[in-house]
Amino acid sequence: MSMYRQLWLAISLSTLLALAGSLFASIMSSRAYLNEQLRMKNNDNATVLALSLSQKNIDATELELIVASLFDNGHYQSIKVTDPKGQLLVEKTSPEEHTSVPDWFTKLLPISSQPGTAQISSGWKQVGSISIVSQTGTAYQTLWNSTREMILALALSGLLASYLGTLVIRRLKKPLRDLIDQARAMVERRFITVEESRVPELRQLSVAMNSTTTLLKAMFAEEAERLDQLRRQANTDTVCGLYNRANFLSQLQITVEEENAPPGSLVMIRINGLIEANRTLGRVKTDTLLRNLGQILNVYQNDLPDGFAARLNGTDFALLSRNSAIENVVASLLEQITSLFSSSDANLKAFIGYGHFEYGISPSILLSQVDAAVASAEATDLSSVHKAAPLNIEHAPKSLEEWSKLIQRALDQNWVKLDYFPVINHQKKLIHQESALRLMFGGEWFPAGRFLPIAERLGLSAKLDVISVKLALDAIESQASEHQISVNISAKSIQDPEFREQIKALLSIKPQASKSLWLEIPEIGAFSNLDTFRNFQKTIDSYGCKLGLEHFGKNLEQINLLNTLDIDFVKFDVSFVRNIEAIPANFDFLKGAVAILHRMNLQVYVEGLARKEEFDALASLDLEGMTGPYIGKLLSH
Structure with missing residues (x-):
């Protein structure tokens, strides 16, 4: 049972016991009061009647008439008049009085009407005695009514106390939940700060936790900065x-x-x-x-x-x-x-x-x-x-207008496809496949580098990214690819609310395939648009696809920003890998950075391996995977 439930249960039980005790004490006090009132009434009535009869010299018939008149006008259970020898002169009794009080209540809380007695005298001579017992029905009814009213009042008080207790628990629950989330984030190597609680004891705890988080963030940032400085010094x-x-x-x-x-x-x-x-x-x-x-x-x-x-x-x-x-x-x-x-x-x-x-x-x-x-x-x-003289590059870009027509025609004719590039670990196990969009112009498939710059200028990058995600989901669902697929998303696309809604719609249509989808955003685009990146992350959060940063490492001094982003992996930029076997500073930098990122619970990949020497040099690093031209050649042999 959670602490909150235990606390709420303790408050409820305490309130219930207090109310039950108050109810019991009130009922018993009311019952004792009614018993005493009946006793006093019986005594007072007996005394008054005895005095009245003592002042008259009456015969037996008149005595019976007086007693009958008194009995008929009062709520009496019995009236008895006896002579000095104890012989019964007059007796009046009434049948059991019927009320709306439940039988179980009268049995559980019996009310005793003690007889009131008094002596009848003539001068100094005793001529008899009188005994009066009042009816208990009215007393039972009064006790029953007051008990119900007390129960209702105490129930309302209990509800109010429970409500107030709930408010107190809620006031404690939020800062406690924040602290729990902060501790869980620290276990996951994410360092977040929480708002200081207004509860003094919790404020001390939140201050201590925030201080610890700030210290850890500073330690990671200092280590990352030191590694980056060493790398720069060796390469400058x-x-x-x-x-x-x-x-x-x-x-x-x-x-x-x-x-x-x-x-x-x-x-x-x-x-x-x-x-x-x-x-x-x-x-x-x-x-x-x-x-x-x-x-x-x-x-x-x-x-x-x-x-x-x-x-x-x-x-x-x-x-x-x-x-x-x-x-x-x-x-x-x-x-x-x-x-x-x-x-x-x-x-x-x-x-x-x-x-x-x-x-x-x-x-x-x-x-x-x-x-x-x-x-x-x-x-x-x-x-x-x-x-320099114009560079003679094959398929040189045409005018912007011509490119616009070519791209639009390819999209209208659905001349689009994805090419795939493997991402493996050092055991040559396939982790996932990176995808790259291709468009057909004039019967020839063009790589993304030929048309993406123009597409961005034409405002078509978001549309192309949506197409890439759709093609990847189709491939996953149709089992054309046995493994997971990653798609590169431009930073400009995620800034578009319409794009985010389109991605959400695609993921919701194919929720099972979404769990095998990886989405990559360039590091510089994510860091320069943190709020937009977080909005995109919230959009895809419930669909199970992985989110990460590509071309990572050029802004390692901002590593603390990773603590504020709920991502799964990073892919180091190829510039840190190229010729790494011949550049010890880059190797040491990558080794230290990988260790920091693993402590932050992130998977680490590298991009752009072009040579066997680079592959072998990275074997000693605890990387989750790598990709590049050499990987394709390695798997094809």
Whole structure:
């Protein structure tokens, strides 16, 4: 039995016992009072009648008439008059009085009418005695009526007491339930704070629990921040604070291979005259100059979508982003760099080249195109910006209007399907399958990277996500896939209330299939729209599908936010996995992060494994699963 029920039962029993005791005491007191009243009435009436008869010299006939008159006018059970020798002179008795009082009540609470006696005298001579016994029916009726009234009054009092007790329990129940939920969340590695109770004892407990939660959250955040700092230090240039060449090349490979991402731009900056500056200014001043340049690029890195700035070698720098409208950015960048150089005593020049890219371009081709643009700027021998020649990518995007017609036609004709990619553990057991949407244009199936950026600009991303979820549920229900399926949902889609209602409708139609569905939201989209993410989580909460974050790890310093999100898993971004066997700092970072996330009761997966060496390096980590190009090759052999 729960504590609340025990407390309510204790209050109820205490109230019942108190009321029962009060009722018993009141009834017995009323019964004793009525007995005493009957006794006094009998005595008083006997005394009055005896005095009345003592003042008269009456014969037997007159005596009988007086007694009969008195008997008829009063509620008497009997009146007896005897002579001094005890001989009966007159006796009047009445039959048993009938009332509405139940027999069980009269038997349970008998009322005794004690006879009242008095002497009849003539002067100093005793001439007889009189005995009077009153009827008890009226007394029983009075006791019965008062008992019923007391029971009703005490019952109402009991109900009121129970109601007040319930209010007290409810007042205690909410803060206790909050504390229980907080303790359960801590067991599940979720750290939430609760409102402090107004009950002094519970307030002390809630303050202690909140302090513990805050301390644990701080410990996890500090550990995550320490790991992230160690990783950054190992992957950055010590002078200017930007990422190093190896990290940049990995990030470039990942960026151009990411299917569900918009196009972007690559900017390369070559600084001419650094060797001479180092000789004339000295190493310290030159390093300060490079550090200031790194700060300029770091600002652009933070401002641009998916910005990534790196130092490729002594004189070359790069800036990678998902912003394809980069012209104004490079013009501003050139202005800031030349302003920085003009404030120094060195004769430095900046040659900038840039080019656009999209899904499917080879990193080496992109680098060579942009490097050619830098060379063109360098040939002018003036600080300047040059754009790379158009990249010849197969199936290059058409105009926005043409893309709109193609996408709409594919949707109208139902030229849609899902491709699947396995997620396995190190024992090669299939955990679930990641899905990717495909649309058919002109008889050829196009990957999502070709049309999703355009679809987002056309406002069709939510519609495409609904289609993906429907196809996944159909596949699960038809047992076309023996395992669970995950679907990527864009952060923009979950902001749409209509989209959330459509997903809810799909899940409610196929509740059994919903239990095998995994939904993934990009980390950056979830963290930047926490309220929207929570609303989406509430929408799908009752249908049993799993919810998690993909492309995870780039904002590990915000790990405390995971405590406020009811998610099941995370998938680390491919940038933490690529060439991990050759980058110890990334391995140590991932190992520590996995340990923290497991303590938070989250499943951990990694994305984008491309090589056997990466697969082998991750074997020592306690991961739930991994996916990527290498996994498909591994299972096909």
